[in-house]
Amino acid sequence: RKEVEQDPGPFNVPEGATVAFNCTYSNSASQSFFWYRQDCRKEPKLLMSVYSSGNEDGRFTAQLNRASQYISLLIRDSKLSDSATYLCVVDGGATNKLIFGTGTLLAVQP
């Protein structure tokens, strides 16, 4: 089983749609969770951290379910500029490394 698993997509959605990405992780000792965004042929950049209580940043909402070892990202009112690969990232527990999922590709269509 992969340490971090994501649906690779692609998710093709029209502008204005709401889209949700899911991610599961295998290490119950993980304490830190993130969503990174990676544009085509660019480096990953932090989109948002994920907190136990859930958190929102504008159109983006992240949720964490520790019991199920599941993380989600919800994007409301999708924009063309949201088109990118979204990486689910989890710390490696005692290893102090970040483990990156392979990413979910989002394509927002006009």
Next chain:
Amino acid sequence: GAGVSQSPSNKVTEKGKDVELRCDPISGHTALYWYRQSLGQGLEFLIYFQGNSAPDKSGLPSDRFSAERTGGSVSTLTIQRTQQEDSAVYLCASSLRLAGGDEQYFGPGTRLTVT
């Protein structure tokens, strides 16, 4: 301020040659990471450095790969006797300290092509 920089941005080399990739982390960041990303794949952890501690080399795929970090700042990733399967984008990242909760800032990467 200045972000993470990497050089060269692109490198084409012949199979069997050695290559050196350089990373300049953000000033004051004590942790430095190397990853590689093959086309359409996720990030593969290679190695990280934290201050003066021994680096975690657990992700290096073979003994042809090595890395150094001089003076707690600049890092060099060396690949000896390159193979075609080494072709990938090599990404460097730094963070303020070594802790899972710290955001990692990535450089633009070095695209390595082994012919």
